[in-house]
Amino acid sequence: DAKTTQPTSMDCAEGRAANLPCNHSTISGNEYVYWYRQIHSQGPQYIIHGLKNNETNEMASLIITEDRKSSTLILPHATLRDTAVYYCIVRVAGTGNQFYFGTGTSLTVIP
Amino acid sequence: GAGVSQTPSNKVTEKGKYVELRCDPISGHTALYWYRQSLGQGPEFLIYFQGTGAADDSGLPNDRFFAVRPEGSVSTLKIQRTERGDSAVYLCASSELPGLAPNEQFFGPGTRLTVL
Numbered sequence: 752d753a754k755t756t757q758p759t760s761m762d763c764a765e766g767r768a769a770n771l772p773c774n775h776s777t778i779s780g781n782e783y784v785y786w787y788r789q790i791h792s793q794g795p796q797y798i799i800h801g802l803k804n805n806e807t808n809e810m811a812s813l814i815i816t817e818d819r820k821s822s823t824l825i826l827p828h829a830t831l832r833d834t835a836v837y838y839c840i841v842r843v844a845g846t847g848n849q850f851y852f853g854t855g856t857s858l859t860v861i862p
Numbered sequence: 863g864a865g866v867s868q869t870p871s872n873k874v875t876e877k878g879k880y881v882e883l884r885c886d887p888i889s890g891h892t893a894l895y896w897y898r899q900s901l902g903q904g905p906e907f908l909i910y911f912q913g914t915g916a917a918d919d920s921g922l923p924n925d926r927f928f929a930v931r932p933e934g935s936v937s938t939l940k941i942q943r944t945e946r947g948d949s950a951v952y953l954c955a956s957s958e959l960p961g962l963a964p965n966e967q968f969f970g971p972g973t974r975l976t977v978l
Contacts, residue, residue, distance in 0.1 A: 794866070794953050794969030795905065838904055849895060849921065850967065852904030 755839045760857040763833075769826040771856050773839030776820040781843050784815060785850070786824045788835040795838065795852070798824065829860045864888070866970035868954050874976045875944055883939040883973045887956030894937050895967060896929055897953040905953050911937060944977045951975070 756774040763769040775784065786798040799806055799813045801822070806813045812825040826833055838855040867886045875881050887894050892913055897905035907921040911931045919929075926944075931937040941948055951974050955967040 792971075794955070794971050795967075796969070797966045800966070836904075849897070849907030849910060849918070850905075851907070852897075854902075854904050 754851075755841060755853055757837075757839050757853065757856045759854070760859070762859050762861055763826075763829045765831060765860050765862050766828055769829040769833065769858060769860070771824040771826075771837050771839075771858065772821065773824070774821045775839070775841045778819050778841050779843070782841045783843075784813065784819075784822050785840040785842065786811070786813065787838045787840065787850075787852070788833075789838070789855070790832075790835040798837075829858075831860050831862065834858060834860045866954055866956055866968050868952075868970040868973050870973060871971065872974045872976075874978065876978050877944060877946060879944050879977075881941050881944055881975065883941075883952050883975070885937045885939070885954030885956075885970060887935065887937070887954070888968055889935075890958070891956035891968070892934070892959055893957045893965070894931060895955040895957075896937070896939050897955065899951045899953055899972070901950075908939070908952075941975075944975075946977050949975055949977045 783800050783802050785800040787795040789795045799808055799811050801813045801815055815822045836855040836857050838852045840850045869884045894911040896908040898908055899905045909929050910918040914931055914934045926942045929939045951972040953969055953972045955969045957965040957967045
């Protein structure tokens, strides 16, 4: 699975959009981009995934560049409850194997 | 509906002891995963079950670690002769048929293991 690079930490003001970047320059054509987050003392939680088109759900939006070498997770109106570690993961879809989480981005939403 | 559950939530043991950690996956999920998370790190894969069989155990650190899933549902992670370095949060996840792309993994709250 492709390696991802994320900033170690970020801050965001409450109510503003949080934009979390991820670089995955060695991504293969059949690898999806997944985002998970982990709130303190809880298990990771799925947020969103995509292949090449931008995706949106009730939690977030995922913007993938045309060359697929990077992506951005957007939380449109960050709340204090969005404070968590956010993991960007790329992997081949439909396989049974594990996710490689890396160390993620620690997002702090500031009141 | 019920999510993935793990018991116990916390386990304190002494060096050299044997421990068992239990995972109850979401009903109907055929795939089950164990991860280990050390402080300040992301989860690290240990083992993956497809049904009753371990399809990939490449993440188990050594032969003191073993996991079973005898009936294709509940799984138990077993650690023999525990060492202080085994202290971590052990996470379990389950998913539907992994052949259905792209599968989402649902995680339990984890078991915090402390080896004194």
